[in-house]
Amino acid sequence: MAERMLKFVSVEKGMPDKREPAARRADFDEIYGEFAREKAAEQAGRCSQCGIPFCQVHCPLSNNIPDWLKLTAEGRLEEAYEVSSATNNFPEICGRICPQDRLCEGNCVIEKGFESVSIGAVEKYITDTAFERGWIRPVKPRRELDQSVGIVGGGPGGLAAAEQLRRRGYQVQVYDRHDRIGGLLIYGIPNFKLEKHIVERRTKLLAESGVTFHCNVEIGRDVSLAELRQRHDAVLIASGVYGARDIKAPGVGLDGIHAALDYLVASNRVGLGDSVPAFADGTLDARGKNVVVIGGGDTAMDCVRTAVRQGAKSVRCLYRRDRANMPGSQREVQHAEEEGVEFVWLSAPEAFLGDRRIRGVRAHRIHLGVADSSGRQTPSAIEGSSFSVDADMAIKALGFDPEDLPVLFGEPALEVTQWGTLKINHRTMMTSLEGVFAAGDVVRGASLVVWAVRDGRDAADSIRTYLQAKASAQSLAAD
Ligand code: FAD
Ligand code: SF4
Ligand code: SF4
Numbered sequence: 001m002a003e004r005m006l007k008f009v010s011v012e013k014g015m016p017d018k019r020e021p022a023a024r025r026a027d028f029d030e031i032y033g034e035f036a037r038e039k040a041a042e043q044a045g046r047c048s049q050c051g052i053p054f055c056q057v058h059c060p061l062s063n064n065i066p067d068w069l070k071l072t073a074e075g076r077l078e079e080a081y082e083v084s085s086a087t088n089n090f091p092e093i094c095g096r097i098c099p100q101d102r103l104c105e106g107n108c109v110i111e112k113g114f115e116s117v118s119i120g121a122v123e124k125y126i127t128d129t130a131f132e133r134g135w136i137r138p139v140k141p142r143r144e145l146d147q148s149v150g151i152v153g154g155g156p157g158g159l160a161a162a163e164q165l166r167r168r169g170y171q172v173q174v175y176d177r178h179d180r181i182g183g184l185l186i187y188g189i190p191n192f193k194l195e196k197h198i199v200e201r202r203t204k205l206l207a208e209s210g211v212t213f214h215c216n217v218e219i220g221r222d223v224s225l226a227e228l229r230q231r232h233d234a235v236l237i238a239s240g241v242y243g244a245r246d247i248k249a250p251g252v253g254l255d256g257i258h259a260a261l262d263y264l265v266a267s268n269r270v271g272l273g274d275s276v277p278a279f280a281d282g283t284l285d286a287r288g289k290n291v292v293v294i295g296g297g298d299t300a301m302d303c304v305r306t307a308v309r310q311g312a313k314s315v316r317c318l319y320r321r322d323r324a325n326m327p328g329s330q331r332e333v334q335h336a337e338e339e340g341v342e343f344v345w346l347s348a349p350e351a352f353l354g355d356r357r358i359r360g361v362r363a364h365r366i367h368l369g370v371a372d373s374s375g376r377q378t379p380s381a382i383e384g385s386s387f388s389v390d391a392d393m394a395i396k397a398l399g400f401d402p403e404d405l406p407v408l409f410g411e412p413a414l415e416v417t418q419w420g421t422l423k424i425n426h427r428t429m430m431t432s433l434e435g436v437f438a439a440g441d442v443v444r445g446a447s448l449v450v451w452a453v454r455d456g457r458d459a460a461d462s463i464r465t466y467l468q469a470k471a472s473a474q475s476l477a478a479d
Contacts, residue, residue, distance in 0.1 A: 008046040013115035028191040044072035058107040081130040095124030099329035139209035141169035150232035155183020157440025158238035160456030177218035245398040251352030260397035286312040295397030296326035320348040
């Protein structure tokens with residue numbers, strides 16, 4: 001082993017080639033290229049094959065990272081793919097967009113002074129190669145079962161569950177209110193992090209595996225949840241969280257102030273070739289504008305970087321905490337800075353200025369005080385610290401909360417937590433409604449793709465147990 005592994009002492013951490021900021025600003029293509037075969041093997045060989053791999057412990061899917069790194073280092077890519085895909089339905093997506101600095105790579109224990117193994121880039125390389133070589137084929141269940149499952153939401157949580165259930169032979173139908181399947185992978189996350197054809201090839205594969213997709217169907221409006229429960233033997237709700245948090249400040253209703261997801265959906269639709277009137281008439285286009293984005297999470301980072309690519313005159317990000325305390329990935333901040341975004345740390349909006357249209361944002365400086373019960377320092381405004389910045393467009397990216405789910409689904413008996421997320425039995429993943437399960441952001445609150453995949457897989461296991469018990473009870477009753 002030693003020959004091919006443990007190379008971290010002699011080989012520096014390497015990533016696939018990253019495009020220059022000037023080139024990145026000019027289009028929406030992904031910013032990283034692909035590893036060449038030798039480079040992937042070399043980088044995988046930096047792993048020291050830990051007895052207790054902390055990378056794996058901190059991967060929400062408990063991916064068997066050391067094994068697929070070793071197989072990659074040995075050039076046994078098809079086996080590496082088998083190991084990697086055994087625990088993850090979408091390794092090439094997670095490899096691209098997981099905040100690895102907070103998960104697997106952030107916990108890689110390579111000795112101090114040496115950088116972590118490039119786990120995400122190798123994971124992406126393995127599965128992209130598997131697609132290229134035709135190793136990834138539609139699921140063929142060993143036998144077809146009569147029982148069916150209706151899934152509300154075609155995001156990563158719903159899709160991971162769909163694939164797992166289809167493997168077991170269940171008839172799976174996915175309902176989504178959008179015209180395309182993929183959830184935030186399609187309409188939230190921009191192309192420069194995840195090109196859409198990567199998501200679309202997965203959706204195609206699922207359709208070829210026998211999963212039926214019903215687009216433009218909103219459960220609770222076009223079809224009731226009660227009706228869905230009649231149609232299927234079990235239901236999974238994986239509908240995400242879409243209630244955008246707002247700002248309370250004078251002038252917040254001025255023209256030119258937008259919710260982050262409206263802005264990103266429009267940009268993604270334009271990239272997909274759709275006609276978007278609010279983009280065509282300039283409302284949701286940042287070209288030539290001074291743009292201010294408020295917030296410090298992944299969504300805010302995607303907005304600033306989208307505005308740069310649309311040709312904004314200037315792009316500023318106002319965040320009330322400092323760099324070390326922001327929720328977004330540090331790697332994304334670095335990319336944004338390279339692309340010309342100015343971060344105004346420790347600042348929060350006080351008022352939006354303008355008569356009918358926004359022309360500026362008045363903000364104040366923030367002092368971070370003592371930590372609260374969650375361990376985060378409490379921000380407070382510094383008196384007399386007001387300052388103004390020019391803005392022709394402001395984007396509110398303050399996070400998401402669930403909508404009123406019992407009302408949305410027309411089911412008062414559907415219990416929610418104090419945060420409005422769906423209440424489940426964490427052992428079975430069943431909601432308060434018999435045979436209705438839930439997974440992903442609608443349970444956790446706004447989270448990560450990798451957690452949605454994990455939940456989707458866990459929910460599929462629970463649904464299978466439930467359906468097996470239901471089938472045996474029915475056959476006993478029939479005897
Ligand atoms: P979603 O992806 O939200 O999918 C839910 C689906 O349900 C949607 O397609 C929706 O149309 C559908 N739906 C909702 N209600 C109904 C209904 N009543 N009837 C029918 N269909 C319905 N995570 C990362 O790991 N890395 C990132 O870089 C990252 N960047 C992000 C950037 C942005 C802008 C945003 C908003 C989020 C980002 N996330 C990122 C978070 C990640 O996208 C989510 O955690 C993940 O998509 C949640 O998956 P889900 O399946 O639970 O829900
Ligand atoms: Fe790391 Fe995410 Fe891949 Fe897990 S799924 S190994 S956290 S990149
Ligand atoms: Fe390899 Fe780092 Fe994981 Fe250890 S923690 S097994 S060195 S990737």
